[in-house]
Amino acid sequence: MATVLSGNSAAAWGFRLSRVQCYPYYPITPSTACSEQIARWVSDGALETVTINAESEHSAASQIIAAGKSVRAGTATSSKGLLYMIEVMENASGGSIPCGFFIGNRATGAPINIWADNSDAYAMRDSGAIQIFTADAQEALDGVIQGYRIAEDLRVRLPFAVNLRGFTGTHAYEGVEIPKPEEVDRFLPGYVSTMPLFAPAKPVTYGAMLSALPYRRHKRNQMAALKNAVEITQEIGREFGERFGRSYGLFDWIGDQKAKLVVALLGESAGAGEVVVRHLQGKQGIPGVALLKIRLFSPFPAREISRALAAAGTKAVVVLDEGLNHGGVFPPLAQRIATAVQLHLGSHAPKVASVIGGLGGSEVRQEHFQLMFNLADNIAEGKASRAEPYWLDIDEDPIFVENENQVNPKLWKKWGEVWKQQKRKEKYFSPLPQETDEVRIYSRAGQGAITSAVGFTGAGILAGRQLLTVPAFGSERRGAIITTDTLVHGGGGQKIRSFNRTWDVMVLYDDTILYSPEHQALDGLKESGALLINSSRLTVKKLREQLGAGKANVRVFTVPAAEIAERLGLKHINMAMLGALHRVYEKIPLEKALPYYERHVPKPRDLSLEAIRLGYAECTDQGAKKRLKEVRLPVTEEFLAWRPEDHSQIAWPSEIEEIRAG
């Protein structure tokens, strides 16, 4: 039975099931929630870990490196926090300390940016640690457990880092299988330090100073131990599969066995790529395609990846890097792949092109993969490509240019010849079938939208479907407009974690959001979609006006969620909205969801459940015009008191038709 967890919570479960004995932490977005979860368990007595409230990442890293000499230790960090840890990181690898890091990957400023890319992981790649990239919460949980097995193997004994993309990975809520503790104990026995500090009979000195001869031998041995991790990662991934039913290797080959065209990448962005690969496979005129989702980044499995590419007869590899190698030729992943195929395959090596994308929270969307497979096709045909990286979504420097006037003359002078050869092929851009239903909630920060969406996710999973919820995250003030997106698709089979960004259901927790000129809340709503709005005062006429002529078929639902919450004495409207959502989205019926809510809704449980029922019952399909009376909770007043993002001086209160009871 799957449990709904965020990526951060899943990593925390990984540490918990690994029975980590020392966990120092220092907060940094987006991995903080992992440490918060551990701290919560320790405070509640659910976990016996010795936690340390460190005053910096530097100290947190120093602490796990110190403690890791005697006991199993771990911590989580991101971005600059990881960069701050790097100073001590080599003390762990140089000292053979098998401690664990969970990293919520995030950009490293300046300019400051709290969103995802791999810059932090790339910055630590010369620190001598094992680096595993995971693509979802389940992989993160499993990765932490396997990480300790790999790191503590006597042939390795090195620190490890499990990477998960910030927000779309760390903050995405999805169904995760939590292994049974006793089964994990059998898989991962207790850590035995080979050179413990607390052993009076056998004193040791860590971190001694070595001169050139012993130093170079030590470093050579250290490199050899890291290299051993390739084989051991494979062994342990296989054993994990035998025990828990989920096998892991060095990389995933998703798509055709004989793929002429390959797109290689690390981590979570593969979700969108999988959808595109499945769509392109077997299409007329398209050679075999595959996605090479690399799990083990350090030590880089150069030989194994080269062999896989050779076996498939791959002609072109386009490598997506979500990070840079300043001043280098190719960014880190592309550079590793290009070097690997040259060294291992020589003249039989496939051509390699590099693309930089996904920086600072930029989404890597399905169309980007279409573009990359198109690029790979061109290169495979022998068309010239750049000997430096391409960029995704940079208007003045696109991958394909149809005519010269489209770009800056200086760029044309430099790349004109390459651009002339690179052609966009429409066969790669046929529209993708939509296999998922997508629900977007617009709410104000503090209204509890994430709580309700996570509840909906859990209920949906119980009802036999696959769900994924990704809340937007930023430097949001209370009362700011935020989005929470949920993806629903049929049970079983392939997990999908890529949004089309066209919404089947749009939920507005606050009717004033309609009037925010900065959000255009109804824009992505499908014509066949539904709009659910918490309002006791907007007429259907007004709502229809907002939707415009193009969305005449959109079904409109209203629910007096504020009134329901007030009637029940609840502070939040989210449970009533949750009930109403089941009325609108009938594919997850309320009866099937209730057993989940009975166990998981916020306290007081009975009132929350009542709010769900009332929300469901009082949700009105506004085909029939119905006058509603206005009720404003104090909390709503509070929200309304905030200035919305309304810089255009629209006198929005007059836009709302207020219909008073009476």
Next chain:
Amino acid sequence: MFNILYNRDIGINLHSFLLPEPVKDVGEYGAIPTTGLTSGHQGCTGCGMVTGTNQALRALKLMGKHVVASIGTGCNEVITTQNTSCWGETSVDHNNFPNTGATLSGNIAALKALSRAGAVSPERFVNLGIAGDGGTYDIGLQALLAWIARGEDGIYICLNNQAYMNTGIQGSGATPYGANTSTTPFGKVVHGNQRSPQYLPDLALAAGASYVATACPLHHRDLMIKVQKAAAIEGPCVIELYSVCPEGWKSETDVFHEITELALDSRFWVLYEGERDRAGNNVLFTLNYLPKRPVSALEYLNLQERFSGMRQLGDMVEHAQALVDARWSFWKPVLEANGLERKEVGYEA
């Protein structure tokens, strides 16, 4: 803030109101052979730091403790671990320069986890942090103060030789006023180190240390008793050791004894301790050494060539004297309670 209480008695102090029993004097243990650092270390002739480390380690070993030393990068680490280890039966964790406090914390957490698991008995061990003044006053201050603030049980010893000696005598936060170092050179315009040093016991008490003390290897009984107290007292304990450095201070290698005596008699280095009574929010201060023949600052400066420039300048010497006098005035209530009044030479009742 805390209230300041004074111990009226001056001198070596076996008692602590934080401990049910006084600690043993060194002689009371009888003839127990112990070692500090083993032979082969690469310390300079006349180095005060090695002696101080030896005495601290022996004090803890006499108590029957296994020492787990978290050491910061610096002279003390470099001269004792090159290609081999001179730490004998001590377990040593050298992590880095800025993180001695954090390393100490990690090892304390490991000990806690191990004793929870029933793998070791915690009373058998003592967690000892050792770093230099650069690693304490400057780059390691954040980690140290955070370790103190977390209230973990351990000892932190700062081997204060008043500059970055390992990297070639650069000025640190503990370098005395007017000293000539390679980053505070005595020039025609700027005359050596222009700032006055910070004081570790002050910083540690402000952060919440249970016990602070200053000591010097010359008074080894006093030093060892203080280390033993620190091991017995619950919570973070900080001891600062006066560490003569002939290389950095530009002094002769055979005047270790004389320099220390002059430091004490000129009151450039005051031997004292402070114990925190958390319930009453008091700190009880004890003066452990009363100069028998108080001397002027100039006499102390005379033996060390790092002060050769500033001691020619009357106003700088005066300023150095003023700094010493201001700090010594803290002890006025103790001197008065003992009917002692300071004269030009010596004390009179």
